[in-house]
Amino acid sequence: MISIEHISQALHETLSASLNATLVLLIEMAIAGVLVIGLFAVLGLVLVFMERKVSAYMQIRLGPNRVGYKGFAQTAADTLKLLIKEGLTPDGADKFLFNLAPLLVIVVAMLIMAPIAFTKGFQLWDINIGVLYVSAVSSIGVIGILMAGWASNNKYSLLGAMRSGAQIVSYELSAGLSLITIVIFTGSLSINDIIASQQNGWWIFKGHIPALISFVIFIIAVTAETNRAPFDLAEAESELTAGFHTEYSGMKFALFFLAEYVNIFIVCAIGATLFLGGWMPFRVGNLEAVNRVFDFIPGIVWFFGKVFALIFLIMWFRWTFPRLRIDQLLNLEWKYLLPIAMFNLLLTTIFAIMGWHF
Amino acid sequence: MFLVEYIKTVYNACASLLKGMRMTGYYFFNHKEIITQQYPDVKQELPERFRGEVVMIHDEKNEHRCTGCTACELACPNATIKIVTKMELQPDGKKKKALDTFVYHLELCTMCNLCIEACPTGAIKMAQTFEHSVFDRSQLTKKLNAPGSKLMEGVE
Numbered sequence: 001m002i003s004i005e006h007i008s009q010a011l012h013e014t015l016s017a018s019l020n021a022t023l024v025l026l027i028e029m030a031i032a033g034v035l036v037i038g039l040f041a042v043l044g045l046v047l048v049f050m051e052r053k054v055s056a057y058m059q060i061r062l063g064p065n066r067v068g069y070k071g072f073a074q075t076a077a078d079t080l081k082l083l084i085k086e087g088l089t090p091d092g093a094d095k096f097l098f099n100l101a102p103l104l105v106i107v108v109a110m111l112i113m114a115p116i117a118f119t120k121g122f123q124l125w126d127i128n129i130g131v132l133y134v135s136a137v138s139s140i141g142v143i144g145i146l147m148a149g150w151a152s153n154n155k156y157s158l159l160g161a162m163r164s165g166a167q168i169v170s171y172e173l174s175a176g177l178s179l180i181t182i183v184i185f186t187g188s189l190s191i192n193d194i195i196a197s198q199q200n201g202w203w204i205f206k207g208h209i210p211a212l213i214s215f216v217i218f219i220i221a222v223t224a225e226t227n228r229a230p231f232d233l234a235e236a237e238s239e240l241t242a243g244f245h246t247e248y249s250g251m252k253f254a255l256f257f258l259a260e261y262v263n264i265f266i267v268c269a270i271g272a273t274l275f276l277g278g279w280m281p282f283r284v285g286n287l288e289a290v291n292r293v294f295d296f297i298p299g300i301v302w303f304f305g306k307v308f309a310l311i312f313l314i315m316w317f318r319w320t321f322p323r324l325r326i327d328q329l330l331n332l333e334w335k336y337l338l339p340i341a342m343f344n345l346l347l348t349t350i351f352a353i354m355g356w357h358f
Numbered sequence: 359m360f361l362v363e364y365i366k367t368v369y370n371a372c373a374s375l376l377k378g379m380r381m382t383g384y385y386f387f388n389h390k391e392i393i394t395q396q397y398p399d400v401k402q403e404l405p406e407r408f409r410g411e412v413v414m415i416h417d418e419k420n421e422h423r424c425t426g427c428t429a430c431e432l433a434c435p436n437a438t439i440k441i442v443t444k445m446e447l448q449p450d451g452k453k454k455k456a457l458d459t460f461v462y463h464l465e466l467c468t469m470c471n472l473c474i475e476a477c478p479t480g481a482i483k484m485a486q487t488f489e490h491s492v493f494d495r496s497q498l499t500k501k502l503n504a505p506g507s508k509l510m511e512g513v514e
Contacts, residue, residue, distance in 0.1 A: 058382040062394040110413060320382045321375065 004300060005121035032124055036113050040262055045075045050308075051315055058257065058319040087250035090153055091238040097151035100257035102248065105144035108155070109262040111137045116254045116269050117189050119299035123192070130191035131183055134270055135176050139262065142168040144233065145244050146226075148256070151249040160243025163326060164234030168225055170333040175221035176228075177341040178214035181348045182274045183213070191273055198277035206357065210348040215275045217341050223314055224269035224329070226260065231329060232319035266309035272303065276310075279303040409469040409484040412439075412462055416503040421510040422503055426457035426480035433476035438466040456509060460502040465495055479513050 011031075020096055049064070049072065051311055056063025064071035106141045115130035117123040127133055142165055148162020185207055187195045197203075224231035235243040245256045257330050272278060279299030284290045324332065350356075395402055404410075416422050426443040440461040445453045449478055460482075482502070492498060 056391050056394075057386045058392050060385055060389075060391060062392055062396070316379060316382065316386075320378045338477065340368070 003298065004010065004119050006079055008122060023148075031291060036110055036124075038114075039228075040110070040258065042285070043265050044258040044261055045079070047142070047265065047311065048075045050311070051261075052319075054312065054315045055319045057308050059315070063230045065071040082254040085162060085250040087252050088247075090247050092153035093154070093247065094151040097147050101144050101148035101151060102252045104147060105141055106255050106262075107267060108137060108141040108144060109259050111140075112266045116266070117191050117195060117278055118303055119157060122300075123285040126192055129189045131179055131189045131194070131274070135172070135179060138263075138266075139168065139172050141259075144259075147241070149244040150224075152244070152245050156240040156242075157244050157246050160234045160240045160246070161268070164227055166243060166326075167227070167231060167329060169223045170330060171224040173220075174217050174333060174337040175340045177345055178218040178221065178340070179270075179274060180345060181207070181210055181214035184345075184352050191278075194245065194274060195278035195280055199283075200273065200281050201283050202277040202280070204275045207348075208351065210351055211275065212343050213344045214348070215271070217337055217344070218271055218275070219310075220332075220337060221315065222271065223317055224333075225265045226267055226314075228260075228264065228316065230323050232318075232327060233326055264311055264314060265307065268307045268314065269303075270308050272306035277302075278306075328352070360440065365393050377432055389419060403484045405486075406446065407484075408486050408488075410487045411466065411469075411485050411490065411492045412473060412482050412483040413463055414460060414482050414504075415480070416507055417510070420504055420507045422457075422481055422507050423479045423510050423513045424457045424460060424503065425479060425509065425513060426455055427478060430482065431478045432461055432472035433472045434473065435470065436466050438463045438468075457503060463498065463500050464490060464500060465498040 012024070015027060019027070024327075039212070052074070053063045055061075064074035067073045067077045090096055112134055114125040115123065115127050115133055117126075145164045146161045149157040149159075149164070152158070164328075180202050182194060186194045186201060188194060200206075203212075204215050207214075224234070227234045233243075234240075235245075240246070245253055248256060279302050281291070281294035281297060281299075281302055283294070314327075359373050366427040376438060383481050414422050426441055428441045428443075432437045439462075441457065442461065443455050444458040446456040469484070471484060474484060490498070
């Protein structure tokens with residue numbers, strides 16, 4: 001059976017046969033970069049369209065349905081519009097930081113892509129501290145947002161950026177603690193080891209109550225970390241016009257918009273990898289026949305299926321819940337999520353020591 | 359006890375959030391009743407009393423009921439209506455005031471309906487048209503009485 005692993009290996013062998021090692025590495029890096037940028041572009045188009053359709057269906061509307069077949073070309077048309085718009089820089093703005101911020105945000109999103117395993121043997125960088133790397137790099141994104149808010153020379157932008165900073169710094173904690181739950185169960189920080197440990201069942205089922213609690217905390221925390229409703233105080237269209245990207249227009253605005261959706265994809269990919277087994281197929285106890293059927297579905301389909309299921313869940317949150325006030329937001333983190341996550345960590349340790357998980 | 363209260367708060371919060379999600383989830387998976395009106399393709403029946411613009415009622419003989427009394431002009435709060443009258447020679451040799459031009463400035467009109475209420479003869483009414491956009495605003499100044507129209511017999 002042909003698989004992505006074979007294709008990448010065959011490519012590596014063909015290149016190695018005729019070129020020296022440095023050139024092979026450079027060419028492979030270029031290919032990986034093109035693939036990541038391509039994935040970003042496709043994700044931007046697909047996720048924006050998905051969001052608009054999901055929101056429309058949840059609000060008994062139709063959503064975009066004019067451009068292309070059933071509106072599928074809507075996001076492409078929007079992107080084209082943004083491309084030909086003027087990228088305005090306000091008069092009092094710090095020009096260097098103002099133009100750097102969207103790039104920083106998108107570069108951070110690209111960096112987190114590195115340790116994510118899309119399918120068996122298809123991973124940019126098999127780093128042995130993958131989970132730590134992800135949680136460390138993802139917090140650099142807040143610098144881009146603060147930079148954008150500060151450099152815009154606009155009070156709404158600065159307010160939005162400050163709120164975003166407080167929010168992301170707070171919710172990093174519970175997101176990190178919920179990731180540690182799975183690390184304790186697995187005993188490894190490597191993404192590949194974590195996926196391999198879920199061969200006989202996903203952690204959300206194997207880990208009993210602690211895994212379930214940490215999954216819920218993780219989903220809440222990443223929703224806050226990606227600045228999405230109900231935690232979208234950083235943008236808050238109705239009070240801060242658009243928060244940190246008020247002054248951005250044209251392609252610079254599009255980069256922020258793209259980064260938001262790519263970040264959703266990435267956090268959902270991390271969630272799917274840690275809690276739902278990455279590209280591992282679903283396992284039903286001892287039913288060999290069913291398991292065999294699931295094995296035939298390629299890993300990449302499992303991976304993207306899980307990721308999009310989580311993305312749908314996060315979109316469901318956005319179109320259901322009202323926005324929190326800033327004090328409610330911080331209360332939720334410091335009085336509820338963090339204590340529960342810490343208690344959950346204790347529970348996890350007991351479960352792991354006693355070996356109560358499967 | 360504090361801990362019981364705490365757990366109760368968490369439980370109630372989760373329950374109410376799930377309740378909301380059940381509602382939106384129901385709408386998502388049962389996509390039947392749609393409130394979107396696909397406007398240019400499907401036009402909605404407007405209510406009978408919808409106020410789009412002022413028009414003058416003409417019958418099939420091209421006769422209207424406007425006597426040129428200017429009650430509507432006086433009732434209008436923002437000078438939307440301007441009535442130009444003329445002296446018309448009656449068959450019995452007397453001169454009588456009659457309507458020459460009923461000038462209606464749509465760009466000034468707030469659709470308050472006061473002119474229609476003021477009209478003693480029921481000569482004007484509100485129409486249901488609402489697509490008033492034009493490229494030049496002079497086109498919004500309208501002459502309401504049709505060319506060559508006359509006052510209906512017996513309307514004083």
